[in-house]
Amino acid sequence: MKSYLPLTLLITGLLLFGCTDTCETISSYTYYEPVYMSLEDLRQSVKMEAAKEITQSGKIYFINDHILINEPNNGIHIINNEDPKNPENLGFINIPGNFDLAAVDGYLYADSYVDLVVFDISDIANPKEIKRIEEIFPNYNTYGYYVSEEGIVTDWIETQETSQVSTECDGSDRMYYDWGYRWGGGIALDMAFAESSNTAGYASLSPGIGGSMAKFTISNNHLFMIDDWEMRIADLTTPSDPMLGSRVEIGWGIETVFPYDDMLFIGANNGMYIYDISSPLTPVQLSNYSHVNSCDPVVTDGKYAYVTLRSGNSCAGFNNQLEVVDIQDPTSPTLLATYPMYNPHGLSISDNKLFICDGEAGLKIYNANNVQSIGDHLIKNYSDIHAYDVIVSDCQIMLIGDDGLRQYHCNDFEGDIIYLSTIEFKKNI
Numbered sequence: 001m002k003s004y005l006p007l008t009l010l011i012t013g014l015l016l017f018g019c020t021d022t023c024e025t026i027s028s029y030t031y032y033e034p035v036y037m038s039l040e041d042l043r044q045s046v047k048m049e050a051a052k053e054i055t056q057s058g059k060i061y062f063i064n065d066h067i068l069i070n071e072p073n074n075g076i077h078i079i080n081n082e083d084p085k086n087p088e089n090l091g092f093i094n095i096p097g098n099f100d101l102a103a104v105d106g107y108l109y110a111d112s113y114v115d116l117v118v119f120d121i122s123d124i125a126n127p128k129e130i131k132r133i134e135e136i137f138p139n140y141n142t143y144g145y146y147v148s149e150e151g152i153v154t155d156w157i158e159t160q161e162t163s164q165v166s167t168e169c170d171g172s173d174r175m176y177y178d179w180g181y182r183w184g185g186g187i188a189l190d191m192a193f194a195e196s197s198n199t200a201g202y203a204s205l206s207p208g209i210g211g212s213m214a215k216f217t218i219s220n221n222h223l224f225m226i227d228d229w230e231m232r233i234a235d236l237t238t239p240s241d242p243m244l245g246s247r248v249e250i251g252w253g254i255e256t257v258f259p260y261d262d263m264l265f266i267g268a269n270n271g272m273y274i275y276d277i278s279s280p281l282t283p284v285q286l287s288n289y290s291h292v293n294s295c296d297p298v299v300t301d302g303k304y305a306y307v308t309l310r311s312g313n314s315c316a317g318f319n320n321q322l323e324v325v326d327i328q329d330p331t332s333p334t335l336l337a338t339y340p341m342y343n344p345h346g347l348s349i350s351d352n353k354l355f356i357c358d359g360e361a362g363l364k365i366y367n368a369n370n371v372q373s374i375g376d377h378l379i380k381n382y383s384d385i386h387a388y389d390v391i392v393s394d395c396q397i398m399l400i401g402d403d404g405l406r407q408y409h410c411n412d413f414e415g416d417i418i419y420l421s422t423i424e425f426k427k428n429i
Contacts, residue, residue, distance in 0.1 A: 063208025346389030
């Protein structure tokens with residue numbers, strides 16, 4: 001009699017070996033799908049449009065009795081401010097990817113994603129594009145926009161996806177997730193707009209005045225443009241035909257630029273750089289003043305630099321304070337005093353009066369005659385005036401916030417300011 005037991009055991013063992021428990025898992029995740037615009041469409045989109053409501057505020061720029069208000073990523077509103085009590089919205093320049101601007105008599109310079117666009121604004125109600133320097137800015141930047149083979153990434157759409165995945169029930173087949181990414185096109189990002197644009201004016205050109213959050217500025221017949229780590233320079237000897245010059249690597253985290261005479265003061269999230277621009281195409285770094293990690297616009301009166309540090313932003317800072325730095329020897333800046341603040345943003349210095357936009361604490365005006373005791377000389381605190389940047393020019397005060405642009409005039413400068421007008425912004429809901 002033949003025995004089949006060994007064969008039976010073998011078959012049974014093979015069957016058992018081939019049977020493994022699997023589990024079906026439902027996987028849900030969020031990714032960000034890029035929206036593309038071709039470079040051709042981008043460059044054909046720049047045009048003058050009728051005046052429209054301002055829905056989001058960015059940089060402000062004041063030139064020849066006109067205010068230019070950047071609407072981040074969209075373009076520039078042109079405001080006739082000959083009568084500050086009755087400002088008139090003249091129109092809107094549609095500029096996709098616009099965040100920064102600067103201007104001289106008759107000419108406007110604005111970024112458009114990776115390009116620099118030049119406008120003739122001799123008739124400011126009818127600006128004309130006259131030149132474009134293509135792809136001078138990095139192919140990517142802190143706003144999350146960059147150039148790919150499919151064009152410019154202009155937006156990111158939040159997308160939910162659910163899929164069924166088979167895994168080993170004992171956990172031996174692990175699932176891995178890529179934080180924020182979907183290969184083939186998608187990235188999670190923090191759409192926190194950076195801040196910037198100021199001009200003190202110099203040499204034969206007559207540039208306008210920007211706020212303390214500047215990334216574009218004009219000084220000594222040259223346009224200086226910073227991104228988050230380097231500076232580009234354009235020669236404006238012929239302002240209608242800027243010639244691109246040098247590229248200067250400065251360091252990661254640079255945010256704002258402020259000119260004074262032959263120097264640039266560049267605010268970074270870990271300090272302040274001072275550059276000599278007496279030879280504008282070959283700037284020389286004079287010094288680097290360091291402070292705790294924080295976003296920090298900077299302004300100066302030539303003797304002292306005033307720097308605000310604030311918490312609760314993309315720079316991951318925890319300090320809310322004003323720092324006064326002695327820059328009389330620009331090669332060796334020295335901290336003189338630190339004053340606590342609530343949540344300071346933009347600032348301006350004019351006739352020894354220091355204006356600080358201190359978040360929910362409002363607008364503060366200090367007497368800065370004695371920099372060692374500024375904190376003891378608060379002239380006025382307007383707690384109901386909330387703004388994130390300020391321009392002061394010949395006693396005219398322009399304050400921009402999330403809800404509008406407000407204008408005031410100095411009175412006797414005992415701290416009283418006279419209300420002139422408001423341009424309200426309509427927020428998208």
